[in-house]
Amino acid sequence: MPRRSTRRPGFPGKWSIKWARWAISVSAxxxxxxxxxxxxxxxxxxxxxxxxxxxxxxxxxxxxxxxxxxxxxxxxxxxxxxxxxxxxxxxxxxxxxxxxxxxxxxxxxxxxxxxxxxxxxxxxxxxxxxxxxxxxxxxxxxxxxxxxxxxxxxxxxxxxxxxxxxxxxxxxxxGMGLKIGMAALDIGRMGIGAQALGIAQAALEEAVRYARQRQQFGVPIQRHQAIQTMIADMATQVDAARLMVYRAAALKDKNLPFSKESAMAKLFASEAATRVTDLAVQIHGGYGYSKSYPVERYYRDARVTRIYEGTSEIHRIVIAKSVLAG
Ligand SMILES: Cc1cc2nc3c(=O)[nH]c(=O)nc-3n(C[C@H](O)[C@H](O)[C@H](O)COP(=O)(O)OP(=O)(O)OC[C@H]3O[C@@H](n4cnc5c(N)ncnc54)[C@H](O)[C@@H]3O)c2cc1C
Structure with missing residues (x-):
């Protein structure tokens, strides 16, 4: 079990603590x-x-x-x-x-x-x-x-x-209620996709910062291949989510149809955010499960992006309908 020192691993100074406190409130x-x-x-x-x-x-x-x-x-x-x-x-x-x-x-x-x-x-x-x-x-x-x-x-x-x-x-x-609701949610889903992307990006950055500083077996944990694999998976998920969210937004900006792409971006980004934040907690070990670090908050915040403005299951139905309709 890591010995608790006054300086927590990966937390270099006061400014970082201030920054982290601000960052953890941003998704809400x-x-x-x-x-x-x-x-x-x-x-x-x-x-x-x-x-x-x-x-x-x-x-x-x-x-x-x-x-x-x-x-x-x-x-x-x-x-x-x-x-x-x-x-x-x-x-x-x-x-x-x-x-x-x-x-x-x-x-x-x-x-x-x-x-x-x-x-x-x-x-x-x-x-x-x-x-x-x-x-x-x-x-x-x-x-x-x-x-x-x-x-x-x-x-x-x-x-x-x-x-x-x-x-x-x-x-x-x-009688226009459902039409208004669906049009609003098309836009809203892009926002939730962007939110999930932001949480995942923050979790990746925290994980990289920690992996560089935390020493185990005499080296920073970033030198262990298992950690590198997690970082690679996280970075790839974040990148893919970013491209999908930006594609939906670009279609909307050009006044082109974007409902399916918006649903896909929200579905993918929200599921990526839950995987990425989970890995960020893993990279932090026991400290990741503690409120001393922002990643436990990212983990909890990410989870709801798969639920609100339509669950992942409903998004799959929307996407499948659109694909099957040609
Ligand atoms: C933090 C938070 C903020 C929210 N903000 C708002 C808000 O501002 N405004 C608002 O109106 N709502 C809001 N919601 C509500 C949110 O949109 C709903 O929780 C969501 O749409 C799911 O509805 P439900 O919780 O009743 O789950 P249910 O619809 O009961 O679903 C339960 C489970 O069954 C699955 N399911 C349901 N139907 C099907 C189906 N046909 N096929 C396959 N699976 C299915 C769901 O995917 C889910 O896994 C918010 C929720 C949360 C948690």
Whole structure:
């Protein structure tokens, strides 16, 4: 068992500790930013009326207000068409009742896109998006989720009890909910792919730094072939993930179809991030399993990228459908 010294292996000085503390919080902040931009602001810009865009986008773009995307419910996760929230028209308002769970930014969000049924009898075609603002009567922020990773993000439930939302807060039109949701997730998946890539890159850098400094059997562990194999696998996974994420982004920039490539990038990058962070922990040995080093945090943060904005299993279904359709 390594003897604990005052100077931990691989931690050369105070600046590194400061840097590491900052770095370990970045993925949860990245989650805040990607959800805000990709699945809250983007749908308003793409599907909102001129008046809606002028009302919500400037404060959201300035960061004075924070956005959230409220689709998931206790009985509807992967199956978005199974949501039970309702928004029933009453004069100039919708009366919204909803129980949304796992809302990223939920604890701080001002502008929430709520997926709900405006026509409960119309199945998937009765799903719409209304924008509800924090502070409206009946809008309740629930308790924070006690998450495994991404703990700096206030992910929580949002409940609406007979919450009266002006009818002018409907995005695009009744029945447009799933179309808006899918378009937002195409963009969002690229953001999660980029996030997974960033976590994997950070884990690789930490592993290399540690492998250069940690001595065992009289040499830095980077000299052991088993460590080199792990570093090679990590670097290759990170590179491949980067190329896939950048390809999806380049297609989007050129206004070319990018849904399949975005799903592939998210699937590959998230799975690469879980493998790479696992290897980073391994290279750190017992210290990798301790909170003294950032890699245990990367390991926990990476894990959720295979779950949110569509699980790996759902991504495989989306990709297969696209490939089989030719
Ligand atoms: C930290 C965090 C933040 C989140 N942020 C948001 C947010 O901001 N907004 C939001 O709306 N949601 C958010 N979510 C919810 C997230 O998108 C869902 O957890 C995810 O879509 C999966 O839904 P579920 O958890 O209900 O799992 P389920 O859908 O119950 O799935 C359970 C398992 O069954 C598998 N499965 C389900 N259906 C199929 C199928 N047809 N074929 C094969 N396998 C299947 C899944 O892949 C999974 O392995 C967040 C979740 C977390 C953990």
């Amino acid at each position: 902040i990245g989650l805040c930013v990607t959800v805000h931009n990709s699945v809250a602001v983007y749908p308003i810009m793409a599907f909102g009326s001129r008046a809606q865009i002028e009302h919500w986008v400037p404060p959201l773009a300035r960061g004075e207000k924070i956005g959230a995307f409220c689709l998931t419910e206790p009985n509807a996760g992967s199956d978005a068409g199974g949501i039970e929230a309702t928004a029933l028209a009453d004069d100039d308002n919708y009366v919204v009742n909803a129980n949304k769970v796992f809302v990223t930014n939920g604890g701080i969000a001002d502008v929430c896109l709520i997926f709900c049924r405006t026509d409960p009898a119309a199945g998937r075609r009765g799903i719409s998006v209304v924008v509800a603002e924090r502070g409206t009567a009946g809008f309740v922020v629930g308790d924070l989720e006690n998450l495994c990773g991404m703990r700096a993000n206030p992910v929580c439930s949002i409940r609406l009890y007979d919450c009266r939302v002006p009818r002018e807060n409907l995005l695009a039109g009744e």
